[in-house]
Amino acid sequence: MSHTAPQSEDKAETTVAEDNRWRDAMTRIVSGSWLVSLGAVVLAVLAGSIMIIVTDPGVQAASQYFFSRPGDTFAAMGTAVGGAYYALFIGAVWDFRATDFAGGIRPLTQSLTMATPLIMAGLGVALGFRAGLFNIGGRGQMLAAAAGAGWIGFGLDMPWPWHMLLAMLVGILAGALWAGIAGLLKALTGAHEVIVTIMLNYVAFYLISYLLATPGLLQAPGSSNPKTPPMKSTAIMPDLLGSQYNLHLGFVFALLAVAFVWWLLNRSAMGFAFRAVGENPAAARVAGIDVPKNTVYVMLIAGALVGLAGVTQVLGTVTTGFSSDIDAGIGFDAITVALLGGSQPVGVLFAAILFGAFKAGGSLMQAAEGVPIEIVLVVQSLIVLFIAAPPLVRAVFRLPQPGAKPKKRPKRSARRKEVAA
Amino acid sequence: MTTATEAPALEARHVTVISHKAPIVLGAVTALFALLLLLAPREGLTHFRFATDGDFVMLPSAAVPAMLTAWICVVIAAALSVGAYLSTRAARKVPIWLSVLFAVAVLFGFLAWSGAGSSADFPVSRLLASSILLAVPLVFGALGGVLGERAGVVNIAIEAQLLAGAFTAAIVGSLTDSPFAGLVAAIGAGMLVALVLGVFAITYRVDQIIVGVVLNVLVIGLTSFFYSEVLVPDAERLNSTNRFGTWAIPGLSGIPVIGPALFHQSVIVYIMYIAVPVVWFVMFRTRWGLRLRAVGEHPQAADTVGIKVERMRYAGILVAGGVVGIGGAFYTVVSVSSFGKEMTAGAGFIALAAVIFGKWHPVRAAMAALLFGAASSLQGALSIVGAPVPSQFMLMLPYVVTILAVAGLVGKSRAPAADGQPYIKE
Structure with missing residues (x-):
C-alpha cells in the first residue's frame, strides 16, 4: 500500500480535471477561499448598486446636466445606493430609529425568522449535493409537507406538545416520501433526479391546488377561497422571545437540524456512505456500498429536512391558514443557500441567515426606498454564480490563480483570455 | 467479491435495441381507459362543433352518443396497440404516426366520455387552434x-x-x-x-x-x-x-x-x-x-x-x-x-x-x-x-x-453521451 502514497498527490490534481462534473463543481465551491467568497459578494452588491443607480429617478434627473455639474450626479448616485443599503441594513440587522433595545433588535429576529426555513431546506439540498444528487424539488417537498402538517394542524384536537409534534411528524414524512419518489425512480430506473424533482414540483402544486379547492379536504369550511382554515393553537410552534417578535420554536429545530446533518455527514457510517457515493459512485460500489439504496436514503432524509421547512412555515410563520404559495420560493432559494454554504451544515446556517437578512431587509428597502425586492434575487443569484466560478472572481480582483505558475508564458495568455471573457 | 459487484455494471451497459415498452404502455393506457368507461359510464350525447365562422365548407355540428363513441375509440386504441406490438416483434421501431394516432384516438374518446350529457359543445377547431x-x-x-x-x-x-x-x-x-x-x-x-x-x-x-x-x-x-x-x-x-x-x-x-x-x-x-x-x-x-x-x-x-x-x-x-x-x-x-x-x-x-x-x-x-x-x-x-x-x-x-x-416507461430516453460534461482538453 505504501507505494501508492507518493502518487496520490498528483493524482488528486488530475482527477479533479477529468472526473465527474459534480465533484468538479463541488470541489470548486467547497475549496473556494474566503477571499473568493468575499469577492463574489462585493461583485454582486456592486451589480445591485448599478441597477439601483440606473433606475433611480434622482440620478436620471441629475445626469441631464452631467457635464455642467457632474458632482450632482455622483451625489444622487450616492444617495440612491446609500439609502437603499441603509434601508436594507435597518430592515435586516439593527433598527437605528428605535428608542430601546427591544425595538432595535427586532429586524435581527425577523431575519432569523426568515432564515429558519432556509436553513432546513438548504440543509436538505446540501445533503443531496454531498451525495451527488441535485434536489430541485424543494417546492414540491415543502408543499407536500405543508399539506400533511396543516391537515393534522387544523383537523385534529389534541393537547399542545403532542399535537404540534404529530403535525410535524406527518409533515416531515410527507416531504420525505415526496422526495423519495425521485430517489426511488433514480435508484430503480436511473431517471435523472433533476428532471423528476422539477416535475414533482408541478405535480405537488396542482395536487395541493386541488386539495385546497375541494371542500372537505384542505379547504376551509364555508369558504370558496383556495385556503386552509387557521391552525389550532395546540399545533402552533410557540414564539421564542414573546409575542412581540415573530421568531418561533422552528428556529431551534433548524439549529438542531444543522447539528443533526453535521453529525450525519461527519460522524455516522451512513453519512460516510453518502459522501462516498457522491464523490465516486463507481468506487463506492466496488467498496461494497449499495448505491441505489443510499440514493433512496439520501432523498428521503433530504426530503424530510426540506419538509421540516414546510412544516415550520405552516406551524410557525403563517399560522392563519395557507394557500398554494406557502413555499414562498424557499425551495429554490435553498439551492443558492446550499451552494453559498459550500454544502457544509455550518456554512448553510450562515448562508441562510445572510439570505434571510436579505429577505427581511429587502421588504423594508422596497417599502422605504421603492427599490423592488427582486433586486435581492439578482444579488443572491450573482453571488452564487461568482462563487461557482472562482477563476472569474480571481481574474477580476487580480487574485493569484491557484496552481498558477507565473514563469510559464502560456499561462499569462490564458489569464488574459479569461479577463477578456 | 469484485467480480460479483462489477457484473451488474457490465450488464447495465448492454444496449437493448428493441424496446417492448411502447406496446406495453399503449396497451396499459387502453386498458385503463376501458376500465374508466366500465366503472364510470356516462349517459347522453356529446356535441362536437367542427365549423367556425367563415369556413369555406360549413360542416354540421355532430352530436354523438357518448359511450358508443368512447368504446369505438377504445377499439381503435387497442388495434393500434396490437400494431405497435407487431412492429416491435418484427424488430422495427414503433412509427411516430402510430403513437400520434393513438394519442388522438384516446383523446377523442376521453372528450366524448367527459362531455356526455352536457349542453355545451366542444369547439374542435378552436381547441386545435388554442x-x-x-x-x-x-x-x-x-x-x-x-x-x-x-x-x-x-x-x-x-x-x-x-x-x-x-x-x-x-x-x-x-x-x-x-x-x-x-x-x-x-x-x-x-x-x-x-x-x-x-x-x-x-x-x-x-x-x-x-x-x-x-x-x-x-x-x-x-x-x-x-x-x-x-x-x-x-x-x-x-x-x-x-x-x-x-x-x-x-x-x-x-x-x-x-x-x-x-x-x-x-x-x-x-x-x-x-x-x-x-x-x-x-x-x-x-x-x-x-x-x-x-x-x-x-x-x-x-x-x-x-x-x-x-x-x-x-x-x-x-x-x-x-x-x-x-x-x-x-x-x-x-x-x-x-x-x-x-x-x-x-x-x-x-x-x-x-x-x-x-x-x-x-x-x-x-x-x-x-x-x-x-x-x-x-x-x-x-x-x-x-x-x-x-x-x-x-x-x-x-x-x-x-x-x-x-423513468423509461415510454421507450428509452437516452441523453447525448457527453450531455452536461465540460470538455477539458488534455
Missing part, C-alpha cells in the same frame, strides 16, 4: 433545448431565455412600434442568456445545471426588477406592443376544421412550422449538425478530428438561445401586448420535459410540446362542458407523463 398557440413557446423552447443538449450543454435556463425574450420583445416592440423589431430583439436576448450560460458552463466549467438554475433566478429577478422600476411607470411608451396580426394562408385556411386552426395564425406560428423541419435538417443533414452532435456525444473524438469543441458548443447554444428567444417573443408580441412579472410561468421547464419526452430529437420534441399544449388547452375546454375531471389533474398531466417518460 393547442397550437399554447404550444408555440414550448416548441421553440424544446427546439432550443434539443440543439443545446445535442451539443453537450444542458440547458435548464430555457425558462430564463423565454422570459428574457418576452421582456426584450415587449420593450423593443413598444419603442419601435414594430413587432418584427421585438422579435429580433427577443432572439438577441435569448442569445445573450445563452452567452452567459456558455461563459460559465463552457469557459469556466461551472456545473451546467447549477448555472442554469441560477440563471433562471437571475433573469426572473432582473426582469421583475426592471418591470417594476422602468416598465410600470412608463407603460404607455415601454410596455404596450403592437401585436402581430393573424394572417390566413389562401387556400389552406379554407380546409374545414384544421384550416382555421393551423393556417389562420400569426407569423410566429408559421415560423414554428418551418423551424421544426429546418432544425431537423440542420442537425441531421448538414456538416454543421454532424459536428454539433459529435461534440455532444464524444468531444474527445471530435477534438481528435479537428473540431473545435468549445467553439462548436458555443455555436450550438447561441443558435439554441436565439430559437428559444423567438418563443419568448410569442408572449409579448403575439399572445398579449404587454410584459408581466414571471409571465412564462414555468413554460421553460415544460419545454425541458418535452426535450426528454421527445428523446432529444427535434421532431419528436416538437410533437411532445404540442401534446403538452393540447393538454393545457383541453383543461379549458373540459371546464366549459363541466367534465367530471378536476382541471388541476389535467394541468398535472404533462408533468406526470414526463416523469413516466424519464
Whole structure:
C-alpha cells in the first residue's frame, strides 16, 4: 500500500480535471477561499448598486446636466445606493430609529425568522449535493409537507406538545416520501433526479391546488377561497422571545437540524456512505456500498429536512391558514443557500441567515426606498454564480490563480483570455 | 467479491435495441381507459362543433352518443396497440404516426366520455387552434433545448431565455412600434442568456445545471426588477406592443376544421412550422449538425478530428438561445401586448420535459410540446362542458407523463453521451 502514497498527490490534481462534473463543481465551491467568497459578494452588491443607480429617478434627473455639474450626479448616485443599503441594513440587522433595545433588535429576529426555513431546506439540498444528487424539488417537498402538517394542524384536537409534534411528524414524512419518489425512480430506473424533482414540483402544486379547492379536504369550511382554515393553537410552534417578535420554536429545530446533518455527514457510517457515493459512485460500489439504496436514503432524509421547512412555515410563520404559495420560493432559494454554504451544515446556517437578512431587509428597502425586492434575487443569484466560478472572481480582483505558475508564458495568455471573457 | 459487484455494471451497459415498452404502455393506457368507461359510464350525447365562422365548407355540428363513441375509440386504441406490438416483434421501431394516432384516438374518446350529457359543445377547431398557440413557446423552447443538449450543454435556463425574450420583445416592440423589431430583439436576448450560460458552463466549467438554475433566478429577478422600476411607470411608451396580426394562408385556411386552426395564425406560428423541419435538417443533414452532435456525444473524438469543441458548443447554444428567444417573443408580441412579472410561468421547464419526452430529437420534441399544449388547452375546454375531471389533474398531466417518460416507461430516453460534461482538453 505504501507505494501508492507518493502518487496520490498528483493524482488528486488530475482527477479533479477529468472526473465527474459534480465533484468538479463541488470541489470548486467547497475549496473556494474566503477571499473568493468575499469577492463574489462585493461583485454582486456592486451589480445591485448599478441597477439601483440606473433606475433611480434622482440620478436620471441629475445626469441631464452631467457635464455642467457632474458632482450632482455622483451625489444622487450616492444617495440612491446609500439609502437603499441603509434601508436594507435597518430592515435586516439593527433598527437605528428605535428608542430601546427591544425595538432595535427586532429586524435581527425577523431575519432569523426568515432564515429558519432556509436553513432546513438548504440543509436538505446540501445533503443531496454531498451525495451527488441535485434536489430541485424543494417546492414540491415543502408543499407536500405543508399539506400533511396543516391537515393534522387544523383537523385534529389534541393537547399542545403532542399535537404540534404529530403535525410535524406527518409533515416531515410527507416531504420525505415526496422526495423519495425521485430517489426511488433514480435508484430503480436511473431517471435523472433533476428532471423528476422539477416535475414533482408541478405535480405537488396542482395536487395541493386541488386539495385546497375541494371542500372537505384542505379547504376551509364555508369558504370558496383556495385556503386552509387557521391552525389550532395546540399545533402552533410557540414564539421564542414573546409575542412581540415573530421568531418561533422552528428556529431551534433548524439549529438542531444543522447539528443533526453535521453529525450525519461527519460522524455516522451512513453519512460516510453518502459522501462516498457522491464523490465516486463507481468506487463506492466496488467498496461494497449499495448505491441505489443510499440514493433512496439520501432523498428521503433530504426530503424530510426540506419538509421540516414546510412544516415550520405552516406551524410557525403563517399560522392563519395557507394557500398554494406557502413555499414562498424557499425551495429554490435553498439551492443558492446550499451552494453559498459550500454544502457544509455550518456554512448553510450562515448562508441562510445572510439570505434571510436579505429577505427581511429587502421588504423594508422596497417599502422605504421603492427599490423592488427582486433586486435581492439578482444579488443572491450573482453571488452564487461568482462563487461557482472562482477563476472569474480571481481574474477580476487580480487574485493569484491557484496552481498558477507565473514563469510559464502560456499561462499569462490564458489569464488574459479569461479577463477578456 | 469484485467480480460479483462489477457484473451488474457490465450488464447495465448492454444496449437493448428493441424496446417492448411502447406496446406495453399503449396497451396499459387502453386498458385503463376501458376500465374508466366500465366503472364510470356516462349517459347522453356529446356535441362536437367542427365549423367556425367563415369556413369555406360549413360542416354540421355532430352530436354523438357518448359511450358508443368512447368504446369505438377504445377499439381503435387497442388495434393500434396490437400494431405497435407487431412492429416491435418484427424488430422495427414503433412509427411516430402510430403513437400520434393513438394519442388522438384516446383523446377523442376521453372528450366524448367527459362531455356526455352536457349542453355545451366542444369547439374542435378552436381547441386545435388554442393547442397550437399554447404550444408555440414550448416548441421553440424544446427546439432550443434539443440543439443545446445535442451539443453537450444542458440547458435548464430555457425558462430564463423565454422570459428574457418576452421582456426584450415587449420593450423593443413598444419603442419601435414594430413587432418584427421585438422579435429580433427577443432572439438577441435569448442569445445573450445563452452567452452567459456558455461563459460559465463552457469557459469556466461551472456545473451546467447549477448555472442554469441560477440563471433562471437571475433573469426572473432582473426582469421583475426592471418591470417594476422602468416598465410600470412608463407603460404607455415601454410596455404596450403592437401585436402581430393573424394572417390566413389562401387556400389552406379554407380546409374545414384544421384550416382555421393551423393556417389562420400569426407569423410566429408559421415560423414554428418551418423551424421544426429546418432544425431537423440542420442537425441531421448538414456538416454543421454532424459536428454539433459529435461534440455532444464524444468531444474527445471530435477534438481528435479537428473540431473545435468549445467553439462548436458555443455555436450550438447561441443558435439554441436565439430559437428559444423567438418563443419568448410569442408572449409579448403575439399572445398579449404587454410584459408581466414571471409571465412564462414555468413554460421553460415544460419545454425541458418535452426535450426528454421527445428523446432529444427535434421532431419528436416538437410533437411532445404540442401534446403538452393540447393538454393545457383541453383543461379549458373540459371546464366549459363541466367534465367530471378536476382541471388541476389535467394541468398535472404533462408533468406526470414526463416523469413516466424519464423513468423509461415510454421507450428509452437516452441523453447525448457527453450531455452536461465540460470538455477539458488534455
